[in-house]
Amino acid sequence: MQAVIDYLKKNQSRAVAELCEYVRFPSVSAQPQHRGDLRSCGEWLVEHCRAIGLEARLCATKGNPIVVAKTPRAKSNGATRPHFMVYGHYDVQPAEPLDLWKSPPFEPRVANGVLFGRGTSDDKGQALAHLKAVEAYLKTGTPLPCDITFVIEGEEEVGSGSLAAFLLEHRAELDCDAVVISDTGMPSSKHPALTYALRGIASFEVTLHGPARDLHSGIFGGTVDNPAMALCQLLGKLRDKDGRVAIPGFYDGVQPLSAYERKQFARLPFKARDYQRLLGVPKLFGERGFTPHEQRSARPTFEINGLTSGYQGEGSKTIVPAWARAKITVRLVPDQDPAKVIKRIRQHLKKLCPPTVRLEITEGHGAEPYLVSPTSPQAQAALRALKSAFGCEPVLIREGGSIPIVNQFKKILHADSLLLGLALPDDNAHSPNEKFDLDCFAKGQLMGVYLWQELSGV
Numbered sequence: 001m002q003a004v005i006d007y008l009k010k011n012q013s014r015a016v017a018e019l020c021e022y023v024r025f026p027s028v029s030a031q032p033q034h035r036g037d038l039r040s041c042g043e044w045l046v047e048h049c050r051a052i053g054l055e056a057r058l059c060a061t062k063g064n065p066i067v068v069a070k071t072p073r074a075k076s077n078g079a080t081r082p083h084f085m086v087y088g089h090y091d092v093q094p095a096e097p098l099d100l101w102k103s104p105p106f107e108p109r110v111a112n113g114v115l116f117g118r119g120t121s122d123d124k125g126q127a128l129a130h131l132k133a134v135e136a137y138l139k140t141g142t143p144l145p146c147d148i149t150f151v152i153e154g155e156e157e158v159g160s161g162s163l164a165a166f167l168l169e170h171r172a173e174l175d176c177d178a179v180v181i182s183d184t185g186m187p188s189s190k191h192p193a194l195t196y197a198l199r200g201i202a203s204f205e206v207t208l209h210g211p212a213r214d215l216h217s218g219i220f221g222g223t224v225d226n227p228a229m230a231l232c233q234l235l236g237k238l239r240d241k242d243g244r245v246a247i248p249g250f251y252d253g254v255q256p257l258s259a260y261e262r263k264q265f266a267r268l269p270f271k272a273r274d275y276q277r278l279l280g281v282p283k284l285f286g287e288r289g290f291t292p293h294e295q296r297s298a299r300p301t302f303e304i305n306g307l308t309s310g311y312q313g314e315g316s317k318t319i320v321p322a323w324a325r326a327k328i329t330v331r332l333v334p335d336q337d338p339a340k341v342i343k344r345i346r347q348h349l350k351k352l353c354p355p356t357v358r359l360e361i362t363e364g365h366g367a368e369p370y371l372v373s374p375t376s377p378q379a380q381a382a383l384r385a386l387k388s389a390f391g392c393e394p395v396l397i398r399e400g401g402s403i404p405i406v407n408q409f410k411k412i413l414h415a416d417s418l419l420l421g422l423a424l425p426d427d428n429a430h431s432p433n434e435k436f437d438l439d440c441f442a443k444g445q446l447m448g449v450y451l452w453q454e455l456s457g458v
Ligand code: BES
Pocket: 122, 123, 156, 157, 158, 159, 183, 184, 185, 198, 201, 365, 367, 399, 400, 401, 402, 403, 404, 429
């Protein structure tokens, strides 16, 4: 084991250089012009996996290719060894707005022990940490106590549309004892965390169509409804004064938080003032009756992600816009059902929409919420690995983000996901100036090393 740990230490600057190479690919899955970049990024990853001693291949899908890489299987002496999957994603969120980046998003830059660039934290750096841990075993000739298969996909940020079919098709090969995922966060570098719940998600776009074309607002304004105004009024009715989502049936199935869980939440480090400053808001806002930790991870929400209508260029243009559109996602918690929630939203919007505009709703991706036992032997093993790597007591948390495929791992492969996030709250995931702490990168690699020992022992 010492050889493995020494190897990681000795090769840390090379690992950072490799992460930089990886981050240079603008693998933005939401933007069709990056299709080729996603492919090149996947190819780079396969090459990298081979270079560290894995058997790797790039698997075509209807969407972006999936990287599958396996540790060389030890000669079987009849006994079966545990088999674990490591899941990650090589696609990233759009980098816009570009002018807010202090250095270009796909030109990684190290400063004060952190690496800046789109995807450094979500999820290229976190996934690479696991590859480096396995590399250290393979390159030092240290026997692994288990078989490991990496599955790194290119569509996580757009809902993992191709992966479920891939799991079904390859379920014999991918059948495993658990899935290890580093694509979440921890409250601070002194609070390494095992995440035992994720929120689900449902996305859709609402468009209100008004006049057949943009109209002169002086000549026609006052005789037709303004779709932008109608949309604002419509959306404004969807939240009440207590910060609750005002859609009948929206909260159906929401499991109340137990007193035990609320007590655990209260023990997590949190300073409202620091949190507010980090986010740059004049005052925090959330559903009344819940703490910020609860609001952001254990309560469902309704968010407008984008709002478009009319003229957006410089100066003014006096028009009544022909249409107005909102991009919306709702975050869901156990046991809300994404399909049912969307149905309720449709019904309600139809009811609220005035006859002066035409309502159009298009549905996007969706994912169910996820909840797993934090007391299972595997979870306990993961906690021990976190403790050894970070040198402090890990915490159990719920997270507000979504990883759409985790429920499919359970349904198709019957495997629980161990969510061992390496991101810090100020990593700026999905925001300008995303960064990854290089100390988290190094400790994540170390965690990977301990993890295989701990997990294989249970
Ligand atoms: N890494 C995140 C998910 C995450 C972040 C979970 C922080 C918990 C804490 C992941 O890459 C992500 O952003 N997922 C998307 C999924 C969506 C587009 C379907 C998300 O949550 O918005």
